[in-house]
Every structure is written in structure tokens, then in C-alpha cells.
Amino acid sequence: MKARxxxxxxxxxxxxxxxxxxxxxxxxxxxxxxxxLVGVFFVIMMNLNSVATSIEEDVEIRVHIDxxxxxxxxxxxxxxxxxxxxxxxxxxxxxxxxxxxxxxSFGDEGEAFKLVEQENPLKDVFIxxxxxxxxxxxxxxxxxxxxxxxxxxxxxGTVESLFKFIDISRNVGLILxxxxxxxAMFLISNTIKITIMARRREIEIMRLVGATNSFIRWPxxxxxxxxxxxxxxxxxxxxxxxxYYLFDLVQSKLxxxxxxxxxxxxxxxxxxxxxxxxxxxxxxxxxxxMSVRKFLKV
Amino acid sequence: xxxMKDVYKKYPNGVTAANGIxxxxxxxxxxxxxxxxxxxxxxxxxxxxxxxxxxxxxxxxNGINLSTLKNRQVPxxxxxxxxxxxxxxxxxxxxxxxxxxxxxxxxxxxxxxIRKRVLETLDLVGLKxxxxxxxxxxxxxxxxxxxxxxxxxxxxxxxxxxEPTGNLDPETSWGIMKIFEEINLRGTTIVMATHNKxxxxxxxxxxxxxESGKITRDQQKGEYGYEG
Numbered sequence: 001m002k003a004r005x006x007x008x009x010x011x012x013x014x015x016x017x018x019x020x021x022x023x024x025x026x027x028x029x030x031x032x033x034x035x036x037l038v039g040v041f042f043v044i045m046m047n048l049n050s051v052a053t054s055i056e057e058d059v060e061i062r063v064h065i066d067x068x069x070x071x072x073x074x075x076x077x078x079x080x081x082x083x084x085x086x087x088x089x090x091x092x093x094x095x096x097x098x099x100x101x102x103x104x105s106f107g108d109e110g111e112a113f114k115l116v117e118q119e120n121p122l123k124d125v126f127i128x129x130x131x132x133x134x135x136x137x138x139x140x141x142x143x144x145x146x147x148x149x150x151x152x153x154x155x156x157g158t159v160e161s162l163f164k165f166i167d168i169s170r171n172v173g174l175i176l177x178x179x180x181x182x183x184a185m186f187l188i189s190n191t192i193k194i195t196i197m198a199r200r201r202e203i204e205i206m207r208l209v210g211a212t213n214s215f216i217r218w219p220x221x222x223x224x225x226x227x228x229x230x231x232x233x234x235x236x237x238x239x240x241x242x243x244y245y246l247f248d249l250v251q252s253k254l255x256x257x258x259x260x261x262x263x264x265x266x267x268x269x270x271x272x273x274x275x276x277x278x279x280x281x282x283x284x285x286x287x288x289x290m291s292v293r294k295f296l297k298v
Numbered sequence: 299x300x301x302m303k304d305v306y307k308k309y310p311n312g313v314t315a316a317n318g319i320x321x322x323x324x325x326x327x328x329x330x331x332x333x334x335x336x337x338x339x340x341x342x343x344x345x346x347x348x349x350x351x352x353x354x355x356x357x358x359x360n361g362i363n364l365s366t367l368k369n370r371q372v373p374x375x376x377x378x379x380x381x382x383x384x385x386x387x388x389x390x391x392x393x394x395x396x397x398x399x400x401x402x403x404x405x406x407x408x409x410x411x412i413r414k415r416v417l418e419t420l421d422l423v424g425l426k427x428x429x430x431x432x433x434x435x436x437x438x439x440x441x442x443x444x445x446x447x448x449x450x451x452x453x454x455x456x457x458x459x460x461e462p463t464g465n466l467d468p469e470t471s472w473g474i475m476k477i478f479e480e481i482n483l484r485g486t487t488i489v490m491a492t493h494n495k496x497x498x499x500x501x502x503x504x505x506x507x508x509e510s511g512k513i514t515r516d517q518q519k520g521e522y523g524y525e526g
Contacts, residue, residue, distance in 0.1 A: 002406055004406075004409070005406050008403065019391065201387065201389070202389060204387065205387055205388075205389065205400070206400075206404055207373070207376070208347075208376065208381050208387070209376065209377075209400065209401035209404055209405075209448065209452075210373045210374065210375075210376035210377035210401075210404060210405055210452075211373055211404035211405075212370070212373045212374075213370065213373070215373075215404055
């Protein structure tokens with residue numbers, strides 16, 4: 001395509017936005033509403049996901065070593081666990097350390113345990129993490145079978161249902177977002193269809209005088225692009241501002257908790273903005289091209 | 299120039315609009331297509347610029363076989379054909395000049411060539427002085443002249459007109475016919491479907507009568523042949 005023709009298409013697309021100002025407004029509004037919903041959903045989803053991931057990462061397998069095991073047995077056990085494909089890291093914690101951290105965890109009341117320091121009833125422990133948290137259950141079962149393993153603890157029961165919950169919420173969120181996007185596309189394609197009905201004549205004439213289909217499509221393609229981008233502005237501004245305040249609020253209220261941590265404003269909001277712009281553009285272009293399509297059939 | 303061989307056209311709703319048409323129209327001819335409403339005139343004409351496809355049979359226009367022409371090649375084919383309608387089909391939101399220039403812009407002509415040719419063509423139809431006006435500010439006859447200007451601006455070999463005087467009063471119709479005559483004198487083939495008895499009988503040309511999807515009469519310097 002010649003540069004002159006491209007300039008013509010750009011000019012035409014802007015002219016048509018102005019000429020059909022009410023329909024432009026209607027299309028932009030439907031993009032805006034949709035992207036606002038998608039944006040809010042996205043913020044919730046991504047944060048839920050990050051909390052879930054950090055919980056998942058805290059899941060560890062505690063391998064209690066049989067008291068009968070000597071140093072050599074422990075070494076060979078460590079090698080065996082390391083040899084498993086799913087294992088990410090392994091750390092040795094002798095029983096003295098275990099007792100200390102137990103005493104620490106009780107705070108002042110922990111003093112009572114000082115008495116048992118001489119006769120430490122705890123066992124030496126390997127703390128094992130899998131590369132993928134989802135493999136925890138399987139790895140734990142395998143380790144349990146090894147020699148000199150007295151018992152394996154990884155929060156049986158709790159972990160399984162937690163992982164299940166995280167899985168379901170991720171899928172539900174994804175389905176909701178996809179559903180929203182489809183609704184938006186049909187909404188916009190209908191809105192644009194109305195503007196195109198009014199421009200049927202223009203398309204008809206273009207075809208009569210020998211305009212190629214791509215020549216006819218270009219201005220509509222660009223128009224859809226502008227509608228999508230314009231429709232993304234308000235959602236981006238609103239979601240960014242809201243997130244800015246929410247982030248501040250959560251950080252100040254829950255400053256010293258490690259459990260719920262929102263994603264940092266930068267880069268999350270910038271990534272979100274880019275996604276919303278791209279989605280807006282995609283929805284706009286798709287809607288526009290879909291509605292022009294039926295008039296181009298020869 | 300235009301050749302139809304055993305052309306049949308059956309619409310999906312069962313209506314047969316062309317029932318074995320054989321015709322040859324040579325370069326530079328002026329042909330009237332007459333016949334009652336619903337007899338297949340429009341289909342006959344639409345098949346010539348590939349708005350409708352023949353169900354069977356071959357149609358050749360400007361040496362191009364329309365039955366094997368791919369959809370994406372249709373725009374290129376149309377550039378050598380001018381089409382004029384009863385309802386003008388102008389863009390009412392842009393000027394007379396832009397309406398005519400539009401036909402050259404879509405085929406990506408040089409701006410300087412567009413300017414020269416559009417003004418020339420508007421001069422030919424006698425509307426150069428109204429180039430900046432909107433179609434809605436013109437009379438019906440003037441609007442039809444804009445539409446004719448648009449159809450010939452790319453110098454097509456054939457101009458196809460479907461009832462071009464259908465919406466115009468007799469006096470204005472004669473003015474339009476004068477322009478078609480002028481275009482024809484310059485060597486352009488003209489095929490015109492019409493109901494206008496006075497024109498067909500007044501300016502003698504070949505007449506093709508279409509009834510029930512068949513050519514029932516084809517005579518040089520013919521008569522309209524119907525009442526009213």
C-alpha cells in the first residue's frame with residue numbers, strides 16, 4: 001500500500017469517528033465498561049494468584065530421620081532424596097536446631113522446654129521443597145518409602161484442599177475474564193454494526209467503483225483500533241488510581257504481615273495498562289471487522 | 299465487448315431470472331434494454347458488472363470471463379466499467395468533487411491526475427461550477443450528472459445504466475440522454491435499462507427486449523414497443 005493511501009485511511013477513520021459521534025460514544029462506552037470489569041477482575045485475580053503462589057512456596061516437606069541412622073546413613077538418604085526429579089532443595093536441620101526453633105515459637109512460655117534440652121526428644125530433620133509445589137504430595141509419599149525415614153510431614157489434608165481451592169479459583173477467574181471479553185466483542189460488534197448500516201451506501205459505492213476489499217476494510221480496522229484505545233483510557237486511569245490507594249491502605253494496615261502482600265504498584269499497574277490497551281484494541285478491531293465482513297461478500 | 303452464451307440464472311428462492319440468454323454487444327454500441335417490471339432486466343444488467351453470477355453459461359465482458367472470475371478479482375474488473383443507477387447512489391456528506399474523485403482515490407491514482415481528470419469530467423457533465431456543493435444542494439438531474447461523472451471518470455470501456463432517468467422529469471431526462479450520447483460518441487459502449495418510451499423512440503438505438511428471462515426482440519434502431 002502506498003503511504004498516501006495509508007494517510008487517506010487514517011484521515012478517513014478519524015473523520016468517521018467525528019461524523020458518527022454518537023455511535024463513537026456508544027462504542028467507546030461499551031469498551032470502557034467491559035475493560036473496567038476486566039481490569040477489576042484482573043487486579044483481584046493477579047493478587048489472589050500471587051498470594052496463592054507465596055502460600056504454595058511455603059509448603060515444605062519435613063522428613064524426620066530415624067534415631068538409629070548414623071552420619072553415613074543420613075548422607076546416603078540425603079543423596080537419595082536429592083536424586084528424585086521433583087526435588088528443588090533440601091536442607092538439614094539437626095534436632096538441637098529443631099528444639100531451639102520450637103522454644104522460640106512459644107516465646108516466653110518456651111522456657112518450660114529448657115528442661116528437656118538434656119534429653120532432646122526431637123529428631124533430626126531434612127526440610128525438602130519440590131520444584132513445583134503441586135508435586136509435594138507425590139514426593140512426600142516417595143520419601144516415606146526410603147530407609148531411615150521415621151515419618152514425613154507436609155500438612156497432609158490441608159495442602160491438598162488448599163491446592164484444589166487455588167486451582168479452582170484460578171480457572172473460574174480465567175473463565176470469567178474470557179466470558180467478559182466475548183460479551184464485549186459482541187456488544188461492540190453490534191454497536192459498530194449500527195454505524196455500518198448507515199454506511200452501507202458508502203461501502204456499496206466503494207465496491208461499485210472497484211475498491212478492493214482490503215481498501216474498504218482499512219478505515220474500519222483503524223476506526224476499531226481508535227475506539228478500543230479510547231475506550232481503554234478511563235478503565236486504565238480508574239483502575240490505576242484505585243490500586244494506588246488500595247495498595248497504600250493495605251500496606252499501612254497490614255505492614256507486618258507476610259501472608260497477604262499486594263503486587264507492587266510498579267510494574268503491576270503498567271503491565272495491567274498495557275494489557276487493557278491491547279485488549280481494547282483487539283476488541284475494537286475484531287468488532288469492527290466482524291461487522292464490515294458481511295457487506296464485503298460478493 | 300459483452301457476450302452472453304446460454305446464460306441461466308436461478309435465485310435461491312426458485313425464481314428464474316435468466317432463461318437461456320444469448321447476446322453479443324459490440325464495442326461502441328448504444329443499447330436499450332426494455333421490458334416489463336420483473337421480466338429480468340435488472341438481473342440481465344447486474345450480471346454484466348458481476349453483481350450477480352450466472353448459474354450456468356458464460357458471460358464475457360471486456361475480454362474477461364465472468365464465470366471464472368475470482369471474487370477478489372472483481373474490484374479490478376469493475377474499474378473498467380461505469381455503473382449509473384436510478385437513485386444516483388452518491389455520498390451526501392461529501393462534496394460533488396469528492397464524490398467523483400472517490401472513484402479515482404480507491405484505485406490509488408496520483409493526486410495531480412485526480413484533480414485534472416475530475417474537473418475535466420465535471421466540465422463534461424456541466425457541473426464544474428458546482429464542484430464544492432453537496433449533492434443534497436443539487437436538483438435530481440444534477441445529482442444524476444454527478445453520478446454519471448463518477449461512472450466515467452476512470453474512462454471505462456462500458457457504462458451500464460439501470461433506469462438512469464427513472465426519477466427525473468422528461469425535460470431533465472433529455473439533458474441526461476445528451477450526456478450519454480456524448481459519452482457514446484467518444485467510443486464508450488452504453489447499456490441502458492429503461493422504461494422511458496419517449497427516449498427510446500426519440501433517440502434511436504439498438505433495442506433488446508427482455509421478457510420472462512428471455513430475449514424476445516433484438517432490433518437495430520428499434521422501438522420501445524410497449525404501452526405507457
